[in-house]
Amino acid sequence: MTEDIFKSAVFYHSKKNFSKAKEIYESLLKTNPDNLAILQNYATLLSQLREYKKAENVFKKCLKIKSNDPLLLYNFGKCFHEQKIFHKAIEFYRRSFNIDPKNDTPLYNIGNIYLFQNKYEQAIEYFKKAIDINSSNYLAYNNIAIANKRLGNFDDAIKFYRHAIKKNNNYTDAHLNYGTMLLTLGQLEEGLEQYEWRKKSKSFLDYVEYHTLNLKSKVWDGQDLNNKKLFIIAEQGIGDLIQFSRYLYLIKKSYKVKITLKIKGESFLHFFDENEFKVITENKDIPEHDYHIHMMSLLKIFYKKNNFFYKPVNFITRKKNIEEKWKNKLKDIKGIKIGINSTTSLKNKNIPLMYFIKLAKDLDCKFIMLQKKISTEDLKKISQNKNIISFSDFDEGNQAFIDSIAVINSLDLVITADTALAHLSATLGKKTWIALPFIADWRWFKDKKNTKWYNNVVLYRQEKNEDWDSVFGNIKKDIVELLNF
Numbered sequence: 001m002t003e004d005i006f007k008s009a010v011f012y013h014s015k016k017n018f019s020k021a022k023e024i025y026e027s028l029l030k031t032n033p034d035n036l037a038i039l040q041n042y043a044t045l046l047s048q049l050r051e052y053k054k055a056e057n058v059f060k061k062c063l064k065i066k067s068n069d070p071l072l073l074y075n076f077g078k079c080f081h082e083q084k085i086f087h088k089a090i091e092f093y094r095r096s097f098n099i100d101p102k103n104d105t106p107l108y109n110i111g112n113i114y115l116f117q118n119k120y121e122q123a124i125e126y127f128k129k130a131i132d133i134n135s136s137n138y139l140a141y142n143n144i145a146i147a148n149k150r151l152g153n154f155d156d157a158i159k160f161y162r163h164a165i166k167k168n169n170n171y172t173d174a175h176l177n178y179g180t181m182l183l184t185l186g187q188l189e190e191g192l193e194q195y196e197w198r199k200k201s202k203s204f205l206d207y208v209e210y211h212t213l214n215l216k217s218k219v220w221d222g223q224d225l226n227n228k229k230l231f232i233i234a235e236q237g238i239g240d241l242i243q244f245s246r247y248l249y250l251i252k253k254s255y256k257v258k259i260t261l262k263i264k265g266e267s268f269l270h271f272f273d274e275n276e277f278k279v280i281t282e283n284k285d286i287p288e289h290d291y292h293i294h295m296m297s298l299l300k301i302f303y304k305k306n307n308f309f310y311k312p313v314n315f316i317t318r319k320k321n322i323e324e325k326w327k328n329k330l331k332d333i334k335g336i337k338i339g340i341n342s343t344t345s346l347k348n349k350n351i352p353l354m355y356f357i358k359l360a361k362d363l364d365c366k367f368i369m370l371q372k373k374i375s376t377e378d379l380k381k382i383s384q385n386k387n388i389i390s391f392s393d394f395d396e397g398n399q400a401f402i403d404s405i406a407v408i409n410s411l412d413l414v415i416t417a418d419t420a421l422a423h424l425s426a427t428l429g430k431k432t433w434i435a436l437p438f439i440a441d442w443r444w445f446k447d448k449k450n451t452k453w454y455n456n457v458v459l460y461r462q463e464k465n466e467d468w469d470s471v472f473g474n475i476k477k478d479i480v481e482l483l484n485f
Contacts, residue, residue, distance in 0.1 A: 138167035220291035
């Protein structure tokens with residue numbers, strides 16, 4: 001009877017009905033307080049529910065009953081792993097492996113911890129140990145590639161992504177990672193084909209939502225669009241929308257076609273001139289059309305048509321009343337005016353504000369903050385430097401970047417992290433300097449200061465991971481040259 005009830009708890013546990021499973025485990029433990037199987041499952045469930053302290057106590061009780069159970073030790077390690085108590089997690093993973101040296105999973109998880117901690121050589125060491133035990137561990141091959149990429153070992157990254165794909169050709173992340181690595185190296189043809197795997201990735205919500213649209217039209221693959229209707233779906237970030245909208249104007253130039261563009265939010269509608277093409281947002285009726293395509297797939301189309309690096313189009317609409325407002329606000333600011341932005345949605349791209357503060361101390365320029373969310377601590381630092389100017393009401397309205405557009409048009413230069421503002425500034429035609437991390441986004445390719453995407457952009461790359469000193473040393477030198485010109 002107890003066994004049948006336990007099986008039902010395990011069933012609910014496996015189906016992620018945690019509340020029901022917990023109820024049954026706890027009921028069973030009232031009459032079976034020292035049953036190891038029940039205790040171990042219960043401890044694992046508590047960990048999944050993030051009741052970590054209680055889970056730890058149950059795991060300790062399990063270890064008193066059986067101290068050398070590899071699965072028990074592994075699960076206890078995983079409990080610490082989830083809490084980011086990494087030294088404890090590694091300890092229990094190692095103990096689990098020492099008892100069951102044919103199981104590669106503890107070593108793989110140790111590799112993941114080191115990868116998370118940016119200890120790439122150690123991560124590679126443990127992933128390779130896992131592969132020595134289980135040569136079919138495609139996840140380990142993929143993660144070796146990731147570690148090598150972050151070290152700048154691009155050839156090794158390519159090799160191990162290929163291994164991962166060979167072990168599991170349906171592994172979406174490996175295809176996508178391999179594709180962006182190829183694109184970084186300028187191997188566009190194969191890279192763009194592999195990049196199409198993003199549409200199968202569960203981490204890209206754009207494509208999960210795409211299937212709910214239930215479109216009946218054909219996917220455009222470069223066919224003649226004369227007298228046709230094309231539906232284009234924007235994807236990923238706002239920077240991608242700004243950078244690759246150029247292809248919409250190329251399509252209009254190349255064909256007599258009606259275009260509908262679906263974007264992610266109403267706050268970006270003001271970017272576009274409604275006379276150019278129809279723009280709709282989520283939950284709006286999709287008009288009748290002959291073909292549809294995701295915006296980032298236009299890269300593959302125009303690579304085949306030998307027009308990959310089509311010139312940027314300054315399509316961003318300007319609001320006279322907003323421009324007048326900022327013209328008045330900025331009119332008393334004399335000398336060279338430089339817009340700055342230090343933050344992005346990705347931690348490795350963020351620039352510590354201290355680097356801009358040091359520039360403002362050393363150079364006789366006015367630095368205008370082009371970001372709307374500034375911490376109280378940073379505001380205090382900014383207020384101590386008369387050369388840095390911020391505005392409390394900047395871009396606070398419902399229309400995204402509405403103030404940024406007006407301010408950028410009044411500046412001499414923009415220096416920014418790799419974020420949407422960089423593409424906005426470049427598309428507006430402003431001289432734009434972009435500070436890039438050691439491993440930059442694929443679109444900036446490799447080892448180049450200039451970019452074919454924009455002739456008004458200069459790239460400043462880290463010489464090694466987290467090395468903003470060299471970046472801002474070069475930026476300072478070039479501003480000095482600009483001032484003396």
